[in-house]
Amino acid sequence: MTSTEIPGTHTPDLLRLATAGSVDDGKSTLVGRLLYDTKSVLADTLDAVHRASVDKGLTTPDLSLLVDGLRSEREQGITIDVAYRYFATPRRSFVLADTPGHVQYTRNTVTGASTAQLAVLLVDARKGVLEQTRRHAAVLALLGVPRLVLAVNKIDLVGYDEGVFEAIATEFAAHATALGYPVGSVLSIPVSALVGDNVVDRSTNTAWYTGPTLLEHLETVPVEPDPHHVPFRFPVQHVIRTNTAEFTDYRGYAGQVAAGTVRVGDEVVALPAGVRTTVSRIDTPGGPLAEAEAGRSVTLVLADEIDISRGDLIAPAHDAPVAADEFGATLAWLSDKPLRPGSRVLVKHGARTVPAIVSELSARFDEQRLVSVPDPLSLELNEIGRVTVRTAEPLPVDDYAVNRRSGAFLVIDPADGSTLAAGLVGAGLPALRDQDSSTPEGDLVSPGP
Amino acid sequence: MTSTEATTEPATTGLTTTEPAAPTAMDALDRLESEAVHIFREVAGEFDRPVILFSGGKDSTVLLHLAVKAFWPAPVPFPLLHVDTGHNLDEVIEFRDRTVERHGLRLVVASVQDYIDDGRLQERPDGTRNPLQTTPLLDGITDNKFDAVFGGGRRDEERARAKERIFSLRNSFGQWDPRRQRPELWNLYNGRHRPGEHVRVFPLSNWTELDVWRYIKREAIELPSIYYAHRREVFQRDGMWLTSGPWFGPRDDEQVRELTVRYRTVGDGSCTGAVLSEASDIDSVIAEVSASRLTERGATRADDRLSEAAMEDRKREGYF
Numbered sequence: 001m002t003s004t005e006i007p008g009t010h011t012p013d014l015l016r017l018a019t020a021g022s023v024d025d026g027k028s029t030l031v032g033r034l035l036y037d038t039k040s041v042l043a044d045t046l047d048a049v050h051r052a053s054v055d056k057g058l059t060t061p062d063l064s065l066l067v068d069g070l071r072s073e074r075e076q077g078i079t080i081d082v083a084y085r086y087f088a089t090p091r092r093s094f095v096l097a098d099t100p101g102h103v104q105y106t107r108n109t110v111t112g113a114s115t116a117q118l119a120v121l122l123v124d125a126r127k128g129v130l131e132q133t134r135r136h137a138a139v140l141a142l143l144g145v146p147r148l149v150l151a152v153n154k155i156d157l158v159g160y161d162e163g164v165f166e167a168i169a170t171e172f173a174a175h176a177t178a179l180g181y182p183v184g185s186v187l188s189i190p191v192s193a194l195v196g197d198n199v200v201d202r203s204t205n206t207a208w209y210t211g212p213t214l215l216e217h218l219e220t221v222p223v224e225p226d227p228h229h230v231p232f233r234f235p236v237q238h239v240i241r242t243n244t245a246e247f248t249d250y251r252g253y254a255g256q257v258a259a260g261t262v263r264v265g266d267e268v269v270a271l272p273a274g275v276r277t278t279v280s281r282i283d284t285p286g287g288p289l290a291e292a293e294a295g296r297s298v299t300l301v302l303a304d305e306i307d308i309s310r311g312d313l314i315a316p317a318h319d320a321p322v323a324a325d326e327f328g329a330t331l332a333w334l335s336d337k338p339l340r341p342g343s344r345v346l347v348k349h350g351a352r353t354v355p356a357i358v359s360e361l362s363a364r365f366d367e368q369r370l371v372s373v374p375d376p377l378s379l380e381l382n383e384i385g386r387v388t389v390r391t392a393e394p395l396p397v398d399d400y401a402v403n404r405r406s407g408a409f410l411v412i413d414p415a416d417g418s419t420l421a422a423g424l425v426g427a428g429l430p431a432l433r434d435q436d437s438s439t440p441e442g443d444l445v446s447p448g449p
Numbered sequence: 450m451t452s453t454e455a456t457t458e459p460a461t462t463g464l465t466t467t468e469p470a471a472p473t474a475m476d477a478l479d480r481l482e483s484e485a486v487h488i489f490r491e492v493a494g495e496f497d498r499p500v501i502l503f504s505g506g507k508d509s510t511v512l513l514h515l516a517v518k519a520f521w522p523a524p525v526p527f528p529l530l531h532v533d534t535g536h537n538l539d540e541v542i543e544f545r546d547r548t549v550e551r552h553g554l555r556l557v558v559a560s561v562q563d564y565i566d567d568g569r570l571q572e573r574p575d576g577t578r579n580p581l582q583t584t585p586l587l588d589g590i591t592d593n594k595f596d597a598v599f600g601g602g603r604r605d606e607e608r609a610r611a612k613e614r615i616f617s618l619r620n621s622f623g624q625w626d627p628r629r630q631r632p633e634l635w636n637l638y639n640g641r642h643r644p645g646e647h648v649r650v651f652p653l654s655n656w657t658e659l660d661v662w663r664y665i666k667r668e669a670i671e672l673p674s675i676y677y678a679h680r681r682e683v684f685q686r687d688g689m690w691l692t693s694g695p696w697f698g699p700r701d702d703e704q705v706r707e708l709t710v711r712y713r714t715v716g717d718g719s720c721t722g723a724v725l726s727e728a729s730d731i732d733s734v735i736a737e738v739s740a741s742r743l744t745e746r747g748a749t750r751a752d753d754r755l756s757e758a759a760m761e762d763r764k765r766e767g768y769f
Contacts, residue, residue: 013474013475013477013480014476014477014480014481081630082612083611084611084612086655086657088657088659092477093477093657093660095655108632110632110634115635115636237490237491237494238494240521240522240523241523242523244522247522250522250523254490255487255490256483283522285517285522286470288469288470289470290470293475295475296475296479297482297483297486297487297490297519299521346641405635408637412639417641417642418631419634422632
């Protein structure tokens with residue numbers, strides 16, 4: 001690949017991140033500050049913010065106005081829906097999913113977290129780690145976001161007190177460890193989004209803090225590569241057939257590598273048929289590749305003519321998933337209509353959508369106490385529960401904890417087509433994993449306040 | 450509504466098959482391209498009658514380039530739809546027709562002029578036709594039973610677009626209800642819709658203007674010549690440089706000058722302005738965009754300046 005960048009800069013990579021926080025933690029201001037200080041805000045946008053700030057009687061620009069997009073949000077001074085923001089430095093391009101904290105927080109956090117490689121959680125330094133903070137962290141852990149940053153905001157309002165910061169950072173680190181985050185995957189940073197301390201520029205007010213600023217960390221944190229031990233998974237999206245002078249009787253299987261790596265010559269199996277063959281070419285319009293890693297959209301040409309169609313999965317012959325028509329899963333319920341055991345739904349997994357029944361609802365995750373409650377009658381909007389899913393056709397699923405792509409599925413309402421839930425194959429959080437042995441009091445997964 | 454069928458020839462990118470390339474790490478543009486290709490293929494699998502909105506502008510040209518890559522070496526399995534305001538620059542229409550022919554695609558044109566001629570729409574006093582596009586667009590979608598409509602919209606263009614989904618469900622009036630949007634999880638897109646509804650699909654959602662320009666350079670994508678600096682007769686209105694033309698100006702009090710300009714977007718010539726620029730090739734355009742202190746919409750689109758919520762209102766009405 002040739003370099004396409006402006007002379008003097010190298011090719012940036014991409015980091016997808018999500019933000020989450022409670023009401024009034026100043027998240028919109030923090031995101032506005034990141035955009036403002038990385039010069040991602042252009043003059044006319046800034047002029048509009050300055051005018052609106054003056055209209056509101058403010059003396060300094062309200063940076064949260066940069067990100068509150070819908071009129072009802074600006075009128076109410078709140079953020080309703082997940083918004084996507086873009087900023088870039090010479091080192092990295094960033095796609096930021098800005099998830100609101102209070103209205104339907106699970107729905108929004110799950111949406112933002114599903115694609116995030118890192119999440120920034122905000123707390124108010126005056127309030128410390130709240131229930132809401134622990135719930136957000138639990139949802140981020142459930143969705144498998146590999147890295148967390150705790151931005152301890154409004155540090156100026158506690159007089160830049162190191163002791164306050166350390167106490168919050170220590171408490172949060174213990175909570176993250178309980179949720180399964182290894183040491184080194186969580187970082188706390190003292191910031192003031194309003195003033196700008198340690199967001200982009202290092203603050204002189206926190207001489208006791210020796211770690212990176214938020215942006216420095218975002219620029220340098222390793223983008224979690226798909227671990228090489230994760231087996232190759234390739235949902236077939238589309239069969240490409242053509243017959244031209246250059247491409248005689250061409251038949252290729254188009255898709256995006258969901259996990260692992262595929263190489264020319266690999267022995268693979270097509271599921272659900274179970275037929276084995278070999279990868280003879282990995283095609284792209286720019287020329288064939290010797291191998292393709294997770295995230296790449298390619299077209300596989302196979303050695304044998306076998307019957308493969310959209311929705312099938314190509315996997316290594318020696319490490320293929322078992323196709324199951326009944327599996328345990330965790331659902332984050334995103335609909336106003338509650339889930340009741342026995343509900344008939346559609347499940348979209350990879351490129352396949354099949355009828356299914358949520359046959360059993362065995363536990364609900366109590367986000368207030370961070371425990372699991374057995375045998376709930378229903379699962380309501382924004383609740384997380386442990387279920388058994390029966391599908392009309394077997395699906396080649398992986399455990400979500402092993403693979404975020406091939407372990408994820410949508411639950412869809414067959415009547416109106418709406419998305420009802422985010423589905424994760426397997427048990428998810430420790431509290432849900434241990435549900436069989438849980439007492440009515442449940443298993444505590446958090447040290448708690 | 451007219452339809453032109455171009456000669457069919459296989460879509461190719463002009464690149465030939467060589468020995469398998471050694472692996473290189475994906476950069477930001479590779480990831481954006483792969484995401485867009487994935488979206489095109491999902492739509493091909495889940496919808497019966499998709500269509501690509503194609504104006505000949507840079508975003509829709511990049512969109513078409515990505516579609517070609519998604520289905521290569523087979524041709525793009527969708528037709529194109531252009532909502533023609535009748536206020537286009539000749540260079541853009543020429544480019545549009547040439548591009549359609551080169552890829553062997555079918556172009557459906559929904560003409561605002563036709564609607565004005567037969568009385569279904571009335572010319573506005575200010576002569577601006579962007580707000581008139583919604584009706585021909587929705588009729589074009591309904592008449593052709595299109596169920597997925599690809600657009601080149603990007604979330605970085607405007608604040609209301611920042612909350613747009615990649616798959617955006619529209620009711621049978623083409624309306625966007627921000628509160629009825631589906632959560633969009635992982636890369637699992639839900640394209641289910643009821644009869645009469647359709648889904649707008651935005652494969653460039655996560656691209657910025659600079660990404661688009663860098664990609665145009667990397668892929669050597671041809672654009673209409675108006676995107677690069679050229680001499681043009683222009684006049685100033687509302688702080689924008691509009692081009693001279695028989696249908697919208699200049700008025701008697703507006704003085705025409707010949708200046709070196711380029712366009713950052715294509716659109717209705719009565720409200721899409723040129724910017725003063727010496728950027729005559731792709732590298733100087735990228736340098737200019739990198740340094741620019743105005744968003745492309747703020748710089749050049751009068752209709753987005755009308756109110757704080759202008760775009761949000763137009764999206765609710767069924768605009769792109």
